[in-house]
Amino acid sequence: MKQSYDITIIGAGAAGLSAALEAYDDTLDILIIEREKNFGGILNQCIHNGFGLHVFKEELTGPEYAQKLIDLVMEKQIDYLLDTTVLNISKDEVFSIKATNITSGEFIIESKSVILTTGCYERARGHVDIPGDRPKGIMTAGSAQRYLNIDGYLVGKKVFILGSGDIGLIMARRMTLEGATVLGVAELMPYSNGLTRNIVQCLNDFDIPLYLSHTIKEVVGKEKLEKVIIQQVDENRQFIENTEKTFEVDTLLLSIGLIPDVKLFESLSIDTDPLTKSALVNQKLETSVKGLYACGNALHVHDLVDDVTIESRKAGKYAKAYVINQKDIDKKQVPIRFDHHIRYVVPQVVDYHLIDEPFDVLFRATQKHDVLKLVIKQGDQVIRKKTLKYVVPAEMQKVQIKPEDLINDLPIEIMVEEV
Amino acid sequence: MYDFTIIGAGIVGSLIARELSKYDLKVCVLEKENDVANVQTRANSAIVHSGHDPKHGTLKARLSVEGNKLYEDLEKELHISLLRTGAFVCAKDKDEVNDMKKLYENALLNQVKDMEFLSIEEARVLEPNLNPSIKKVLSLPTTKVCFPWEVAFFALENAIKNGVELHRNALVTEITHTNHMFTIKTKDNQTYQTKHVINAAGVYTDEIATLINPNIPYQIKPRKGEYYVLDKSVKGYMEHVIYPMPSKKGKGVLITPQVHGNILLGPTSEWVSDKDDISTSLKGLHYIKEHIKDMAINVPYHLIIRQFAGVRSTSTYEDFYIQEDDAVKGFYHVAGVDSPGITAAPAIAKYLVDEVIKLSLPVKHTFNPILQKKIVYKDLSKQEKDELHQDKPLYGRIICKCEDITEQEIIDAIHGPLGSDTIKGVKKRARAGSGLCQGGYCESLVLRIIARETHKPLHEVNYDQKETQILDKESKVGS
Ligand SMILES: Cc1cc2nc3c(=O)[nH]c(=O)nc-3n(C[C@H](O)[C@H](O)[C@H](O)COP(=O)(O)OP(=O)(O)OC[C@H]3O[C@@H](n4cnc5c(N)ncnc54)[C@H](O)[C@@H]3O)c2cc1C
Ligand SMILES: Cc1cc2nc3c(=O)[nH]c(=O)nc-3n(C[C@H](O)[C@H](O)[C@H](O)COP(=O)(O)OP(=O)(O)OC[C@H]3O[C@@H](n4cnc5c(N)ncnc54)[C@H](O)[C@@H]3O)c2cc1C
Numbered sequence: 048m049k050q051s052y053d054i055t056i057i058g059a060g061a062a063g064l065s066a067a068l069e070a071y072d073d074t075l076d077i078l079i080i081e082r083e084k085n086f087g088g089i090l091n092q093c094i095h096n097g098f099g100l101h102v103f104k105e106e107l108t109g110p111e112y113a114q115k116l117i118d119l120v121m122e123k124q125i126d127y128l129l130d131t132t133v134l135n136i137s138k139d140e141v142f143s144i145k146a147t148n149i150t151s152g153e154f155i156i157e158s159k160s161v162i163l164t165t166g167c168y169e170r171a172r173g174h175v176d177i178p179g180d181r182p183k184g185i186m187t188a189g190s191a192q193r194y195l196n197i198d199g200y201l202v203g204k205k206v207f208i209l210g211s212g213d214i215g216l217i218m219a220r221r222m223t224l225e226g227a228t229v230l231g232v233a234e235l236m237p238y239s240n241g242l243t244r245n246i247v248q249c250l251n252d253f254d255i256p257l258y259l260s261h262t263i264k265e266v267v268g269k270e271k272l273e274k275v276i277i278q279q280v281d282e283n284r285q286f287i288e289n290t291e292k293t294f295e296v297d298t299l300l301l302s303i304g305l306i307p308d309v310k311l312f313e314s315l316s317i318d319t320d321p322l323t324k325s326a327l328v329n330q331k332l333e334t335s336v337k338g339l340y341a342c343g344n345a346l347h348v349h350d351l352v353d354d355v356t357i358e359s360r361k362a363g364k365y366a367k368a369y370v371i372n373q374k375d376i377d378k379k380q381v382p383i384r385f386d387h388h389i390r391y392v393v394p395q396v397v398d399y400h401l402i403d404e405p406f407d408v409l410f411r412a413t414q415k416h417d418v419l420k421l422v423i424k425q426g427d428q429v430i431r432k433k434t435l436k437y438v439v440p441a442e443m444q445k446v447q448i449k450p451e452d453l454i455n456d457l458p459i460e461i462m463v464e465e466v
Numbered sequence: 467m468y469d470f471t472i473i474g475a476g477i478v479g480s481l482i483a484r485e486l487s488k489y490d491l492k493v494c495v496l497e498k499e500n501d502v503a504n505v506q507t508r509a510n511s512a513i514v515h516s517g518h519d520p521k522h523g524t525l526k527a528r529l530s531v532e533g534n535k536l537y538e539d540l541e542k543e544l545h546i547s548l549l550r551t552g553a554f555v556c557a558k559d560k561d562e563v564n565d566m567k568k569l570y571e572n573a574l575l576n577q578v579k580d581m582e583f584l585s586i587e588e589a590r591v592l593e594p595n596l597n598p599s600i601k602k603v604l605s606l607p608t609t610k611v612c613f614p615w616e617v618a619f620f621a622l623e624n625a626i627k628n629g630v631e632l633h634r635n636a637l638v639t640e641i642t643h644t645n646h647m648f649t650i651k652t653k654d655n656q657t658y659q660t661k662h663v664i665n666a667a668g669v670y671t672d673e674i675a676t677l678i679n680p681n682i683p684y685q686i687k688p689r690k691g692e693y694y695v696l697d698k699s700v701k702g703y704m705e706h707v708i709y710p711m712p713s714k715k716g717k718g719v720l721i722t723p724q725v726h727g728n729i730l731l732g733p734t735s736e737w738v739s740d741k742d743d744i745s746t747s748l749k750g751l752h753y754i755k756e757h758i759k760d761m762a763i764n765v766p767y768h769l770i771i772r773q774f775a776g777v778r779s780t781s782t783y784e785d786f787y788i789q790e791d792d793a794v795k796g797f798y799h800v801a802g803v804d805s806p807g808i809t810a811a812p813a814i815a816k817y818l819v820d821e822v823i824k825l826s827l828p829v830k831h832t833f834n835p836i837l838q839k840k841i842v843y844k845d846l847s848k849q850e851k852d853e854l855h856q857d858k859p860l861y862g863r864i865i866c867k868c869e870d871i872t873e874q875e876i877i878d879a880i881h882g883p884l885g886s887d888t889i890k891g892v893k894k895r896a897r898a899g900s901g902l903c904q905g906g907y908c909e910s911l912v913l914r915i916i917a918r919e920t921h922k923p924l925h926e927v928n929y930d931q932k933e934t935q936i937l938d939k940e941s942k943v944g945s
Contacts, residue, residue: 132864152852152855153855168902171904172904174770174771176746176748183930189906198914201938203938226941310867313699
């Protein structure tokens with residue numbers, strides 16, 4: 048192992064592996080650092096089907112998808128460190144990456160460029176204020192998934208789920224198949240936050256009720272969870288009287304959102320986006336720190352692994368170009384603006400000096416729309432229109448912008464035409 | 467036969483045990499929980515108050531000021547963490563400015579040192595996030611913040627090393643007194659015989675006392691306080707402890723920096739009927755926000771990572787009740803130790819032993835007041851880290867990614883005289899799971915390490931109390 052690399056990739060989930068493959072070039076030194084003893088990241092605990100239709104043109108399980116990427120990385124003989132945690136990153140001339148493992152203790156790796164692909168973490172009870180007692184038996188759906196799919200244990204027999212995020216839906220089916228009873232799923236919003244296919248295949252097919260516009264009023268149980276009381280809420284998220292329902296359960300799984308894990312940004316002064324809770328990037332997925340790229344769930348939360356791979360390949364490609372060309376181009380960054388129909392966009396800024404090919408703007412809607420008519424403008428001028436069908440907040444959308452679409456140096460605005 | 471049996475291993479019982487371990491006595495501590503420091507000492511603001519607000523002349527006033535000073539000794543001897551924050555008391559209107567003068571006079575009588583009045587402009591130079599509409603500030607430089615679990619652990623660990631015995635899961639249910647000897651029975655069917663009993667059972671002191679004497683002059687009226695914890699990335703938002711002016715309801719809702727960089731917002735103050743009611747509520751958050759508003763601006767509520775509640779052992783006696791029982795000689799009450807009980811605890815222990823029990827024994831020559839410093843790997847220099855890692859390679863592997871806690875630190879928390887084999891016990895000792903992701907990442911890893919280190923199957927590892935396994939035994943997939 049060397050002490051200095053051209054590109055270092057932190058995290059070896061779908062994003063890290065995909066970025067590494069694209070960044071690969073036999074003239075460059077590339078290193079992947081991964082905290083776990085295995086490659087694959089979160090895919091290792093997603094033993095269900097439904098990955099890879101886009102990228103590999105076949106339906107794979109999470110571990111199978113990961114294995115395809117791992118095999119390719121092994122072929123290329125890219126350097127890697129497993130069972131190694133990156134503690135922090137700083138930047139002077141080059142990046143200095145402080146990491147630790149059992150073999151070496153703490154050590155430093157220098158790198159010209161860094162791609163951060165550290166994934167995301169799940170929101171837990173403390174992040175959302177679930178009132179009531181504080182017993183054991185309340186955990187995130189992802190934790191329960193790991194206990195079941197990696198360690199081989201169920202965490203309980205009678206289960207209620209808060210939040211209709213995909214992990215919760217998948218766990219509803221998985222725990223039912225393993226002999227637990229799932230009494231229901233409560234979702235605060237009037238629509239589901241999971242993919243439609245998961246609502247059908249994980250709830251409807253197993254007769255598990257989904258209570259929309261409901262949330263937890265109280266959890267009861269001193270040492271162990273005994274029951275969960277839910278209640279309906281109105282448009283202002285206020286409880287509606289006389290709508291309580293009580294479920295006697297030993298487990299409450301939380302599937303209430305994922306947040307990018309950006310601990311490693313702390314030691315760098317970096318521009319962040321409060322909406323994605325991660326770095327602000329330009330269309331090359333470069334953060335405000337030159338040579339630092341972010342992609343995958345560390346940049347914003349993706350529902351489909353295929354999208355992670357597509358995005359991360361770009362990060363790999365641009366990091367490679369950065370190291371090879373490394374010439375100082377002045378930045379000319381303008382923001383991408385959007386209206387209240389849109390929750391966030393990635394990239395958040397466009398660098399007009401770096402426009403050389405089409406780029407995707409990814410976004411999520413704030414609400415459900417059967418038809419969504421987008422108007423893309425620069426200043427007063429409409430540069431493109433696009434109509435999307437059946438848009439839900441749970442599913443990421445994209446619009447492509449081509450160099451020839453751009454007519455001036457003004458910020459790009461994505462607006463929704465009311466219908 | 468024990469010379470002394472202490473009921474309760476909160477901060478008070480633990481420091482009393484350490485005080486008694488100086489002498490050639492046979493001492494034991496009985497604790498109903500599966501771990502020490504699990505009740506009031508687990509859930510409070512952690513402030514070592516300067517002693518400004520208890521009414522002059524009370525035991526609370528005297529022992530707070532003495533206790534505050536004794537924390538300096540605990541820092542040297544037990545290597546506890548101590549954050550020298552100082553505090554600002556904030557008066558928000560004219561009436562409160564007048565009351566503040568009285569508070570100052572009272573604090574002077576209590577012999578609180580180095581106080582000064584500041585204008586809000588002066589205070590905001592030091593704390594820019596104070597609400598500019600505050601009228602006057604009283605600065606209390608001697609206020610500090612400790613980590614109460616750690617104080618209790620370290621005191622008890624030191625006591626154990628000096629010969630004290632600890633029994634966990636020992637819920638005292640019966641005490642009888644015959645021939646100058648007490649017989650104590652616990653729920654797990656053990657019997658302890660002892661010459662003296664020290665009742666330091668927190669919210670349960672009244673119930674323990676009535677086992678032996680139905681006519682005690684105090685009753686515990688539990689009063690709950692709820693809190694919000696802000697992630698450590700909030701560090702720097704507020705460096706001082708910020709108090710409103712005290713009221714009948716106590717010290718009020720505070721902003722309190724913690725030794726690990728977090729900030730606590732709270733507590734609320736609510737009478738409850740159930741002494742074990744540590745539930746949290748939406749009402750609580752609302753109450754806290756309403757009251758914080760008067761003191762601070764730019765409050766980073768988006769950094770909330772947790773809620774919790776604690777129950778104060780407030781008594782009808784209105785002062786600490788630290789006395790030998792009038793009727794039953796050899797039975798000592800340490801009751802009504804609500805706030806500032808963390809502050810006063812080291813002074814309570816000394817007061818009880820020196821002035822109430824009036825022990826006049828020589829300190830035993832084997833007594834060692836020093837506890838070796840606990841290793842917090844991330845705080846060490848590179849050289850110290852390398853030396854430790856050479857010897858124990860598991861210092862090189864991170865388990866808790868939010869707080870950078872290594873596998874060896876988890877192992878250290880499990881073993882040792884006051885180790886724990888529960889998820890929460892490890893969290894209390896090593897902080898694994900206290901950070902931003904709240905254990906979402908490391909809990910399953912900690913569970914596996916506990917199982918390996920204690921030679922148990924995974925499904926026998928408890929969350930906290932006995933019978934609170936995280937994994938369901940019968941449901942192992944594929945077996
Ligand atoms: C539970 C779950 C179920 C899903 N189900 C589906 C599905 O059915 N179909 C589908 O298409 N998609 C699904 N997805 C989405 C998709 O699989 C994920 O978004 C994708 O795998 C994320 O890849 P990633 O590389 O960004 O993150 P991760 O896979 O989380 O990888 C991040 C990696 O970084 C490592 N790391 C983090 N910090 C450090 C550090 N400091 N030092 C070293 N290493 C570090 C981690 O150990 C981890 O291996 C699911 C996602 C989740 C979370
Ligand atoms: C919300 C809140 C905020 C506070 N803030 C502060 C502060 O900032 N500064 C400060 O100085 N003080 C503060 N206090 C007060 C302080 O926490 C207490 O005074 C202190 O913890 C009391 O310690 P203790 O050992 O007496 O009680 P505890 O920690 O409650 O210990 C009593 C022990 O007795 C055990 N026990 C009870 N019954 C039995 C039985 N039958 N058999 C065996 N064992 C038994 C219990 O399990 C418990 O472990 C606060 C308190 C609360 C609740």
